[in-house]
Amino acid sequence: MSAPAKQRRLVTVERLPSLGADQVSVRLARPRVSARVSARTVSVCVVVFGLVLFASAVNVSVGDFPIPLSDVFPAIVGQGNPDSDFIVRVLRLPRSLTGILVGAAFGMSGAIFQSLARNPLASPDIIGIEAGAAFAAVLVIVILDPNTVGVTAGALIGALATAVAIYVLAYRRGVTGYRLVLVGIGVTAVLSGLTSYLLTRANIYDAARAVAWLTGSLNGRGWEHVGPVGASMLVLVPATLLLGRHLRGLQLGDDAARGLGVRIEVARGGLILAGVGLAATAVASAGPVAFVALISPQIARRLAGSASGALVPAALTGALVTLASDLVGRQAFGNVELPVGVITAIVGAPYFLWLLARANRVGRGG
Amino acid sequence: MSRSARGDAATQVSEGPPRASPAVRGRGSSRDLPKGRGLLQRSGWRATVLLLAVAALGVVAITSVRYGSKPIPLGEVFDAFFAFDGSNDHLIIRSLRVPRTLVGLGVGAALGLAGGLMQGTTRNPLADPGILGVNAGAALAVVIAIFVFGIGSLSVYVWFAFVGAAAASALVYSLGSLGREGATPIKLALAGAAVSALLGALTTAVLLIDIATLDQYRFWAVGSLAGRDAQILAQVTPFLVVGGVAAIGLSRALNTLSLGEDVARSLGQRVALTQGISSGAVVLLVGAAVAAAGPIGFVGPTVPHVARAITGPDYRWVLPYSAVLAPILLLGADVIGRVVARPSEIQVGVVTAVVGAPFFIALVRRRKLADL
Numbered sequence: 001m002s003a004p005a006k007q008r009r010l011v012t013v014e015r016l017p018s019l020g021a022d023q024v025s026v027r028l029a030r031p032r033v034s035a036r037v038s039a040r041t042v043s044v045c046v047v048v049f050g051l052v053l054f055a056s057a058v059n060v061s062v063g064d065f066p067i068p069l070s071d072v073f074p075a076i077v078g079q080g081n082p083d084s085d086f087i088v089r090v091l092r093l094p095r096s097l098t099g100i101l102v103g104a105a106f107g108m109s110g111a112i113f114q115s116l117a118r119n120p121l122a123s124p125d126i127i128g129i130e131a132g133a134a135f136a137a138v139l140v141i142v143i144l145d146p147n148t149v150g151v152t153a154g155a156l157i158g159a160l161a162t163a164v165a166i167y168v169l170a171y172r173r174g175v176t177g178y179r180l181v182l183v184g185i186g187v188t189a190v191l192s193g194l195t196s197y198l199l200t201r202a203n204i205y206d207a208a209r210a211v212a213w214l215t216g217s218l219n220g221r222g223w224e225h226v227g228p229v230g231a232s233m234l235v236l237v238p239a240t241l242l243l244g245r246h247l248r249g250l251q252l253g254d255d256a257a258r259g260l261g262v263r264i265e266v267a268r269g270g271l272i273l274a275g276v277g278l279a280a281t282a283v284a285s286a287g288p289v290a291f292v293a294l295i296s297p298q299i300a301r302r303l304a305g306s307a308s309g310a311l312v313p314a315a316l317t318g319a320l321v322t323l324a325s326d327l328v329g330r331q332a333f334g335n336v337e338l339p340v341g342v343i344t345a346i347v348g349a350p351y352f353l354w355l356l357a358r359a360n361r362v363g364r365g366g
Numbered sequence: 367m368s369r370s371a372r373g374d375a376a377t378q379v380s381e382g383p384p385r386a387s388p389a390v391r392g393r394g395s396s397r398d399l400p401k402g403r404g405l406l407q408r409s410g411w412r413a414t415v416l417l418l419a420v421a422a423l424g425v426v427a428i429t430s431v432r433y434g435s436k437p438i439p440l441g442e443v444f445d446a447f448f449a450f451d452g453s454n455d456h457l458i459i460r461s462l463r464v465p466r467t468l469v470g471l472g473v474g475a476a477l478g479l480a481g482g483l484m485q486g487t488t489r490n491p492l493a494d495p496g497i498l499g500v501n502a503g504a505a506l507a508v509v510i511a512i513f514v515f516g517i518g519s520l521s522v523y524v525w526f527a528f529v530g531a532a533a534a535s536a537l538v539y540s541l542g543s544l545g546r547e548g549a550t551p552i553k554l555a556l557a558g559a560a561v562s563a564l565l566g567a568l569t570t571a572v573l574l575i576d577i578a579t580l581d582q583y584r585f586w587a588v589g590s591l592a593g594r595d596a597q598i599l600a601q602v603t604p605f606l607v608v609g610g611v612a613a614i615g616l617s618r619a620l621n622t623l624s625l626g627e628d629v630a631r632s633l634g635q636r637v638a639l640t641q642g643i644s645s646g647a648v649v650l651l652v653g654a655a656v657a658a659a660g661p662i663g664f665v666g667p668t669v670p671h672v673a674r675a676i677t678g679p680d681y682r683w684v685l686p687y688s689a690v691l692a693p694i695l696l697l698g699a700d701v702i703g704r705v706v707a708r709p710s711e712i713q714v715g716v717v718t719a720v721v722g723a724p725f726f727i728a729l730v731r732r733r734k735l736a737d738l
Contacts, residue, residue, distance in 0.1 A: 181491075182726075182727075189668075190719050190720055190724070193720050200584055200585055200588050207584055214570075338571055345564060345567030353541055356553065356557060
C-alpha cells in the first residue's frame with residue numbers, strides 16, 4: 001500500500017475502513033510521522049471553529065453601538081472608521097477573545113477530568129481552587145483598587161496558593177484521597193466564610209462588582225486578560241495534547257495501560273496538573289463560569305462520536321458555549337446585562353439534569 | 367470460636383456459654399452482666415463524656431448570655447428572670463441575649479443532627495445537608511421576598527426561607543427519583559448540585575439587577591444570629607423539635623443502613639422508608655435552621671466527623687454527640703464574633719468557619735478518622 005520510493009508525496013491520506021467508518025491515516029513524508037485521525041472529529045472541529053468565528057463576529061458587532069457585520073473585519077485590522085475601530089479593538093474584540101480562551105480552557109480541563117474519572121458527570125471543581133480564587137479576587141476588589149488586572153493576578157495567586165496549601169495540609173506521610181477531600185472542605189469553608197464577610201463589609205458597589213465576578217463574567221475583560229490566558233494556554237495546550245495520547249490507554253484501567261506501555265504516574269499526574277492549570281487560569285480571568293467544564297466535553301463527545309476524551313472538540317465547544325452565553329447575557333434581557341456565568345448555569349443545569357435523567361433511564365446513573 | 371472444641375470440651379461443659387474471642391468482645395463487654403442492660407452499660411464512658419459535653423454546652427450558653435458588646439455579671443442574669451426590675455441589663459438579657467442563645471442552640475443542634483443524618487443515609491463522608499438544595503432554595507425565596515415583595519423583616523424571611531427550602535428539596539427529590547432505581551444517594555446528590563446551581567444563578571441574576579436587594583440580602587446570606595428574638599424562636603422551634611425527634615429515632619436504622627443497602631434490606635429494614643424519613647427530617651431541620659439564621663456552612667459536614675472520632679461509628683451515639691457539639695461550636699463562635707469586634711460584631715457564619723476549620727483540619731491530620 002505504500003507509494004513507490006521514487007514518487008513519495010508530501011502527505012498521504014488513506015482510509016482505514018477496518019478500524020471504523022471515519023478513520024483515516026495521515027502520513028507525512030517529512031518529518032516521517034503518521035497519525036490516525038477520525039475524519040468525523042476533524043470535520044466537527046472545523047465546523048465548530050467556523051461557528052466560533054461567526055459567534056465572535058456577531059458578538060463584536062452587536063451591542064449599544066451596533067456595527068454591521070461587514071464592517072467587523074475592517075475594524076479589527078484598523079481600517080474602519082475611528083469609532084468602530086475603538087469599540088472593536090479595545091472593547092469587544094478582547095472580550096470575545098477572552099471568552100474564547102476561557103471557554104476553551106474550561107472545556108479542555110473538563111474533558112481531562114471526565115476522561116480520568118471515567119465519569120461523564122465529573123468536573124474540575126477542584127476543592128479549594130475556586131474558593132481560593134474567589135477569596136483573593138473579592139479581597140482585591142474590596143480592599144485594593146478594583147483594577148481588573150490586579151483581580152486576575154490575585155485570583156490566580158489565590159487559586160494556586162490554595163491548591164498548594166491543601167496539598168501541604170493533607171500531606172502526612174503521603175496523601176490519601178479521604179484526607180485530601182476533608183482538608184479541602186475545611187479550607188473551602190474558611191475561604192468562603194471570609195469571602196462572605198468581605199461582602200458584608202464592602203461598600204455596596206464593590207460588593208456588586210464582587211458578586212458579578214463570583215458568578216463568572218466577561219465584563220470589562222480587555223487585552224490585559226487575553227495576555228495571561230493566552231500565554232498559559234500556549235504552554236498548557238500542547239502539553240495536554242501530548243499527554244492526551246495516553247488518555248485512551250488510561251481508560252482501560254491501570255493494569256492494561258501499564259501492559260500497553262503507558263507510563264501511568266507521569267501521564268496521569270501530568271494531565272491532572274495540566275487540567276488544574278487550565279482551570280485555574282480560566283477562573284482567574286473570568287471567574288468561575290458555571291457548567292462550561294461539565295457540559296462542553298459531553299456535547300463534543302456526542303458530536304464527534306468518540307468515546308474517549310476528545311480534547312480539541314471539547315475546547316472548541318467550550319469556546320462556543322461561552323461566546324453564545326455571553327451574547328445572550330448581553331442582548332437578551334433589554335438593557336440589563338447579565339454575566340455569562342448566570343446564563344451558563346440557567347442553561348447548563350437543566351442540561352445536566354437531562355444528562356442525569358438519561359443516564360438513569362439507561363441504568364448508568366446510580 | 368477460638369477454643370478448639372475437643373481439648374476443652376470438659377471445661378466448656380462446666381463453664382457455660384462459650385466465650386467470644388477478644389477480638390469479638392467489645393470494650394466494656396456485657397458478657398459478665400445480666401442481659402438487657404443495653405446501651406448505657408456497655409458504653410459507660412460514652413455517656414459520661416456526653417454529660418461532660420452537655421455541661422460544656424451549658425457553660426458556653428451562659429457565656430453567650432453574659433458576654434456581648436456589654437458584659438453582664440452572672441447575678442444580673444439570674445435577677446433578670448427572678449427579680450425583673452426593668453433595667454437595661456435585664457431587658458438586654460431577656461429580649462436579646464437569651465432568645466439569641468436559644469436560637470443558636472436550636473440551629474446548632476439542627477445542623478449537627480442533619481449532617482449526621484445525611485452522612486448516615488448516603489454513607490458518604492462528604493454529605494452536606496446543603497446538597498439537597500435547601501440552602502439555595504431558601505436564598506432564592508429570601509431574594510424574591512426582598513425584590514418582589516419589599517419585605518425587610520426577619521420573621522417574615524423565616525417563612526419564605528422555609529417554604530423555599532422545602533420546595534427546592536421537593537424538586538431535588540423528584541428529579542433525583544427519575545429513572546429506574548428511584549432516589550439513590552448519588553442521584554440525589556447530583557440532582558441537588560444541579561438544582562442548587564440553577565437556583566443560585568437565578569438568585570444572582572436578581573441580585574445583579576437590583577442593587578438594593580443585594581444590599582439587604584448580603585447580610586442575611588452570611589449567616590448570623592443578630593436580631594434573632596423570641597418570635598423567630600417560636601416560629602422555628604416546632605420544626606426543630608419534630609425533626610430532632612425523627613433524627614434520634616432513626617439512629618438504629620442508620621446503623622443497619624451503614625452495612626450497605628442490600629444487607630440492610632435483607633435484615634428486614636425498609637430502606638426507602640428510612641431514606642424518606644431521613645430526608646424529611648433533614649429538610650425540617652436544615653430548613654428551620656436556614657430560615658432562622660441564614661445559611662451557615664461547615665457545621666453540618668464536619669461536626670459528625672468529630673463526633674465519630676470520639677464515639678466510633680455507632681449512630682446511636684454519633685447523633686446525640688453531634689447535637690451537643692455543634693451548638694458548642696456555633697455559640698462559641700457567636701460569642702467570639704460579638705466580643706472580638708466590639709461594638710459591632712462579626713457574624714457567626716464567618717467565625718464558625720474561620721475558628722472551626724483549623725481545628726477540624728488538625729483533627730483530620732492527627733487521627734485516623736473512623737470510616738463510615
